[in-house]
Amino acid sequence: MSIKLKINGTMSEVEAAPGTPLLWVLRDTLRLTGTKFGCGVAACGACTVHLDGMPVRSCQTMIEDVGDSEVTTIEQVGGEVAEAVRQAWRELDVVQCGYCQSGQIMQAVGLLTETRSPSVEEIDAQMWGNACRCATYQRIRGAILRAAEILEA
Amino acid sequence: MSVKTSRRGFLAGAAASGLVIGVDARGALAFGVQAKTRDFTPFVRIDTTGRVTVLVKHLEMGQGPATGLPTLVAEELGSDLSGIRVEFAPADNEHYANTLFGVQLTGGSTALSNSFLQYRKAGAAARAVLLQAAAQDWAVPVAELTLENGTISGHGRSEGMGAFVETASAMVLPEDPPLKDPAQFRLIGNPDLRRTDTPAKIDGSAQYGMDVHLPNQMVAVILRPPRKGAVLTGFDAAAAAAVPGFIEAKEGVGGVVVFAEHTWAAFQAREAIAAEWDLSGAEARSQADLRAELSAMVSAAPAYEARADRPMTEIAAAVAGAPRQVEAEFFFPNLAHAPMEPVNCTIEPTADGGVILHDGCQFQTLVQAMVAGALGLEPGKVRINTMFAGGSFGRRSNTDADYPVEAAQAFALTDRSRPVKLVFSREDDVRGGYYRPAVAHKVRIGLDESGAIAGWDHRVAGESIIKGTPFEGGMVQEGGVDPTSVEGTRDTPYRIGGMFVGLTDSAPLSTVLWWRSVGHNHTGYVMETMMDQAARAAGEDPLAFRLKHLTGDAPDQRRMAGVLRAAAEAAGWDDPLPEGRARGIAAHKSFETYVAEVVEISQSDGRIQIERVVCAVDCGLAVNPDVVKAQMESGIGYGLGAVMRNAVTFEGGEVQQVNFPDYEPLRISDIKAIEVVIVPSAAAPTGVGEPAVPPAGPALANAIAALPGGRLVTVLPMAENGVTFA
Numbered sequence A: 001m002s003i004k005l006k007i008n009g010t011m012s013e014v015e016a017a018p019g020t021p022l023l024w025v026l027r028d029t030l031r032l033t034g035t036k037f038g039c040g041v042a043a044c045g046a047c048t049v050h051l052d053g054m055p056v057r058s059c060q061t062m063i064e065d066v067g068d069s070e071v072t073t074i075e076q077v078g079g080e081v082a083e084a085v086r087q088a089w090r091e092l093d094v095v096q097c098g099y100c101q102s103g104q105i106m107q108a109v110g111l112l113t114e115t116r117s118p119s120v121e122e123i124d125a126q127m128w129g130n131a132c133r134c135a136t137y138q139r140i141r142g143a144i145l146r147a148a149e150i151l152e153a
Numbered sequence B: 001m002s003v004k005t006s007r008r009g010f011l012a013g014a015a016a017s018g019l020v021i022g023v024d025a026r027g028a029l030a031f032g033v034q035a036k037t038r039d040f041t042p043f044v045r046i047d048t049t050g051r052v053t054v055l056v057k058h059l060e061m062g063q064g065p066a067t068g069l070p071t072l073v074a075e076e077l078g079s080d081l082s083g084i085r086v087e088f089a090p091a092d093n094e095h096y097a098n099t100l101f102g103v104q105l106t107g108g109s110t111a112l113s114n115s116f117l118q119y120r121k122a123g124a125a126a127r128a129v130l131l132q133a134a135a136q137d138w139a140v141p142v143a144e145l146t147l148e149n150g151t152i153s154g155h156g157r158s159e160g161m162g163a164f165v166e167t168a169s170a171m172v173l174p175e176d177p178p179l180k181d182p183a184q185f186r187l188i189g190n191p192d193l194r195r196t197d198t199p200a201k202i203d204g205s206a207q208y209g210m211d212v213h214l215p216n217q218m219v220a221v222i223l224r225p226p227r228k229g230a231v232l233t234g235f236d237a238a239a240a241a242a243v244p245g246f247i248e249a250k251e252g253v254g255g256v257v258v259f260a261e262h263t264w265a266a267f268q269a270r271e272a273i274a275a276e277w278d279l280s281g282a283e284a285r286s287q288a289d290l291r292a293e294l295s296a297m298v299s300a301a302p303a304y305e306a307r308a309d310r311p312m313t314e315i316a317a318a319v320a321g322a323p324r325q326v327e328a329e330f331f332f333p334n335l336a337h338a339p340m341e342p343v344n345c346t347i348e349p350t351a352d353g354g355v356i357l358h359d360g361c362q363f364q365t366l367v368q369a370m371v372a373g374a375l376g377l378e379p380g381k382v383r384i385n386t387m388f389a390g391g392s393f394g395r396r397s398n399t400d401a402d403y404p405v406e407a408a409q410a411f412a413l414t415d416r417s418r419p420v421k422l423v424f425s426r427e428d429d430v431r432g433g434y435y436r437p438a439v440a441h442k443v444r445i446g447l448d449e450s451g452a453i454a455g456w457d458h459r460v461a462g463e464s465i466i467k468g469t470p471f472e473g474g475m476v477q478e479g480g481v482d483p484t485s486v487e488g489t490r491d492t493p494y495r496i497g498g499m500f501v502g503l504t505d506s507a508p509l510s511t512v513l514w515w516r517s518v519g520h521n522h523t524g525y526v527m528e529t530m531m532d533q534a535a536r537a538a539g540e541d542p543l544a545f546r547l548k549h550l551t552g553d554a555p556d557q558r559r560m561a562g563v564l565r566a567a568a569e570a571a572g573w574d575d576p577l578p579e580g581r582a583r584g585i586a587a588h589k590s591f592e593t594y595v596a597e598v599v600e601i602s603q604s605d606g607r608i609q610i611e612r613v614v615c616a617v618d619c620g621l622a623v624n625p626d627v628v629k630a631q632m633e634s635g636i637g638y639g640l641g642a643v644m645r646n647a648v649t650f651e652g653g654e655v656q657q658v659n660f661p662d663y664e665p666l667r668i669s670d671i672k673a674i675e676v677v678i679v680p681s682a683a684a685p686t687g688v689g690e691p692a693v694p695p696a697g698p699a700l701a702n703a704i705a706a707l708p709g710g711r712l713v714t715v716l717p718m719a720e721n722g723v724t725f726a
């Protein structure tokens, strides 16, 4: 079927079978490969994108359920919070292999948009579903705290 | 100025587009113009605008060579790291071999150490020849010129180094360019340097194998045998025809290869295919059989002697006759590497009948040969485009070159006109073999009157990583010992009076492979928990007991004691702990690097939380201190996650785990804080990718055992053997 999607501020019309996860439309059809495939079962968070600004797992979001919601991916996520998060990620050199980091950043931006100065406990709870096999967690936590500081300044 | 031309590329004439500098396979420096790189392959390329490109010969899988190797060049060249372009080297064993192995391979935590002089020399040679060129152009003595931040200055003039690339191209490179005095280093050892790959990894632009989209490409997935040894007898793909984007399904690669226009279609079509298997010759053992077999092996006489300070019976008798004894038996399950990026490989046909392989490739020399073999091509017809790798932990380098060869075999099932991208799902990854071996250990220690170790009788049984591979001839020792099964035991830095290490090989239920830190990930656990048990039996502090067995000033003992002291100090080892808290310490040497870790835990309502991990590392000179710290953090997390929760287990020969929900990765809340101390050292740099793994598990185990009523966990993972984590 043909579906209209609003992705990163532009309308795109894509062909996809019902039941196709948004993840694969982003990656294989639209070539927005910054959104990653890690597990396909909502257990790793590598596929995290924003639907109307809220982090969701794109591997569990069926294409027909997106509707009028606006999809934002790592390639285009912007604004004050995203910039603060990227700056913090650079300052702390969070990344290692990097494969989980798109999802981490999308989740972190979502978290800081909701909660400007999260506690460590809130960070751990909100980031729990984003796995990092390189175990960069210490820096993820530190970078979110740093981003909150940048936003406050 | 003499101008020399040779096969090695000491080229005369004007530079076409830039200067390229490398070190050839024999370690000689070579350079030439970029347009003519056939005779040698460079590490450094400088164009006439002064733009520097460093060709990184090691796979960037998170461990940092895309930062470390350019740092070495930039240091000697006097340039800024952030201005350097990083490019991954092509498959070319002659020029890009790992100097320690003689093949193009990233592994053994050697990326930085084997490149340390090679890349510095390349940078220094570029600097020397550019200065010389400027001296010639300006007709001034070279001694009066300096090169800093891409600019050559002196004698009242100053100009960007790119202006001298053309003149430099006609010059002879110095045989042995002077290297910087370490006291003058600005970049090496500088904790403020940032990774070169961060920008691309925070905006989604970094390209991994999984991101390859070539025009007209097909995606292939494999319906794999449910057990080792199962043989496909037939399949029905009728239902797959209804999946939009499905192309075809063919028997091959040990199962059914499913081709589709895109990934989701391939996954869906595979689900729809019913396959039949002949299981008569298939593996049928279960986890209980494996445990029983390994346990019997460590209790019987070993097949091989890996270390025998005295005859086995004598040491066994010494232990038995000692006034105090400690004994334990351990079991370590198989583990999957589970890199975040499921492995994948794309084969692209080229106009000349060859192929380009797009892969986060860790073992180029072997992959090139194996893929060429699978496709009936000359190795030279197989080019490799090495991409960023979303982790590996050992998975991407194996002597079968398994997933590149599978990609080639799938490609060979087609008419070879379209690129084929072979993709693993997470299920393929978790269930697909290439596991850390399952291993058992049995250790008996005798302590003398003074509380010192008088005898150490150590038996290991497990699946050999090296036997049956092309490395067998070179690595397995006379007598049959696979060194990777016992590394970390018989070469312990502890001074042990009378050690015996025996080894017996078992038959694996699946293919086995090195897993981050190889043998050390289990031997470290056994050595360091047993040291704690022995300290306890001797009534001594675990740190003091270790130091007592690390006397003397030989490097092994001195450096191991050094990291233990540094970690203990940073952790406040002697500070009293509040109730419900405990600490454990462990240290281990692997890949020439010494790491000690102190794990502090809390317990409430019977649930254990890791509060803090303090780590001290001695890796010689820390070229990129922040990368060293990151690798310590990473190894600690990887090691702890596995001992806490991970196991691949078998039922009737079939792997019981499926995906992350039952092969649960470490999560952000599992470790509250990590601190890393780098022990200052001027020794040559050694590896950091793996050595933080071995001490992590035993430090946690020792902390758990130190809780009131605590006990040593000898069967892993902990969560399935009596430990509840918060």
Ligand code: FES
Binding pocket: A036, A037, A038, A039, A040, A041, A042, A043, A044, A045, A046, A047, A048, A057, A058, A059, A060
């Ligand atoms: S790929 Fe969606 S959560 Fe893992």
Ligand code: FES
Binding pocket: A095, A096, A097, A098, A099, A100, A101, A131, A132, A133, A134, A135, A136, B062, B340, B390, B391
């Ligand atoms: S950085 Fe490698 S998985 Fe997170």
